[in-house]
Amino acid sequence: MMIDHAEDIQPTRGFPPRSPRPGLTARRLATAVPVLLLALLWGIHLEATLPSIRVPGPERAASAGILAPGEHRVVDAPVELVGDWYTQPLGDVTSVVTDQPGAAARLRIHGTQVLLTARVGPESSRAYITVDGEPVPDLERDELGSFVRLRASKAADRDIVVVSGLAHGEHDLTITNGSQGQLAISAIIVEAQTPFPWAFALFYGGVLLLLVVALRGLAWEAVHRLGWAPAARAESPSGGRR
Template sequence: MQLQDSTSFPERDDTHSRSWPFWSATLRVLLLLGMLTWWLSVLARVTTNVPSSVDAPSLLRPGVTQLPDSRVEFVGDWVVQTIGTESFVATRVAGDRLRFEFVGTELGIVVRAGPDAGSISVRIREGTRNDSASREVSTVLNLERSSARVETLTLGKSLAPGVHVAEIRNEDSAELALAAIIVHGRPGIWWAWLPPLGLGLLGLGASLHAWWNALVTALGWWKLGTES
C-alpha cells in the first residue's frame, strides 16, 4: 500500500522579487531626469545669449584686434607709433586710459615692455556698463623691463560668458604702448555641450526602456503573453 503525501507547501510569493527591479528602474529614471533638469539650468547660465555683430557692432569679439580701432575709446593724449612693421598706440601721461566692451571669457593685450614702461591698472566688469549688479575684477601690472620687447599679457581669464567692460589705465608718467587686444571665448558656444547632453539623453532612453521591461515583468504581462 502506498501512502500519499498530503503535505502541501504554500506557494512562494514572488511579488517582491518582481517589483524590486521595477522600483530600481523607476529610481534610475527619476535620478536621470533630475540630473538633466539641473544640467539644463546650469547650461542656461553659462551660455549667455550674446548680441549679434549687427545688433552690437561696438563689441570686440574673440580674435585679435589691432589698435587703433574705432570700437576702442581712448581718453587722453594718445599717439600712433610705427616701429618697423609694428604699430602701437602710445601715451606717456599718467591717468590716460582706454575703454572697450568685449564678449568672451579671457582677455589679453600685446604691449611693449621695457625700461621706459611703468605700471598699468586693469579693471574688467562682468556685464555691460549699465549693469549695476555686475562683478568687477581689477589688477595692477608692472611693464618695466631691463630691455625693450613686445609681450602678450593675460589681463583676465575664466570670466563668465557674456558681455564685459574693460578699462586699461596708465598709472605712471611712463610709456604705455599697446599693439593689439586679444579676446578668447571659452567655452565657445552652446554646441560644445551637445556631446554630454546627447549622452545624458541616451542614458535616459536606456533607463526608460529598462523601466518599461521591469513594469511589464512586475505586472505579469509578459507571463500572460507567453501562456496564451
C-alpha cells in the same frame, strides 16, 4: 552582412557552449560602437561651438562697439582713448601710446579672457586694469588698484593676460596708465572659453570607457566564433578540476 547572436553559434573544436550573456551579443555590441563614436564626435562639436553661442554678429558688434572673440588692432577697434594718446608705427605694427599718467583706454568685450599685446621695456611701468568697474582679483594690487607690470630690461611686444575666468557675456574693460612710465598697446585679444570644461571631461571619459567595453566585447565574441577560446576544464567526480 547580418551578424547573428553569439549564443546561436554552436561551439567548434569541441569547446563547451558558453552561457548566454544578455546585453553583450555581437549584434548589440556592433551597434553600440558607431553610436558611441557619434556621441564622441557630437561632444567635440558641441565643445567647439558653445563659446560662439550668443556672441554678437559682426553688424551688432560694430554698431554697439563690442569686441567679439578674436584679435583686434587697437587703431581699428572701437576703443575709447581718454587723455593724451598718439599712434606709433614700428615696422608692420602700429601701437597707441601714452606718457600721461591716468590716460585710459576703455572698451567693451564679449568673452571670458582678455590679453593685451603691449610693449614691455625700461620706459614702461604699470597698466591698471578694471573689469565692470572692479579690480581684477587675479592681478597684483596696490593702493590704486589691480595692475600688470610692464617694466623690463629690453623693449619688446608681448601678449599679457589681463583678465580671465569671466562669465560668458559682455564686460567693460578699462586700461589705465600708471604714474611712472609709458603705455603702448598694439592689439587686444578676446577669447571665449568653453563653459563647464569639467562636464565635457566627464562626458568624454564615460564615452571612452563604454567604447573600450564594447570593443572588448566584440573581440571576445570574435574569439569564440573562431574557436580560439580556451576550453573549460572538466569537473572531476570528487568536485575538483582535472
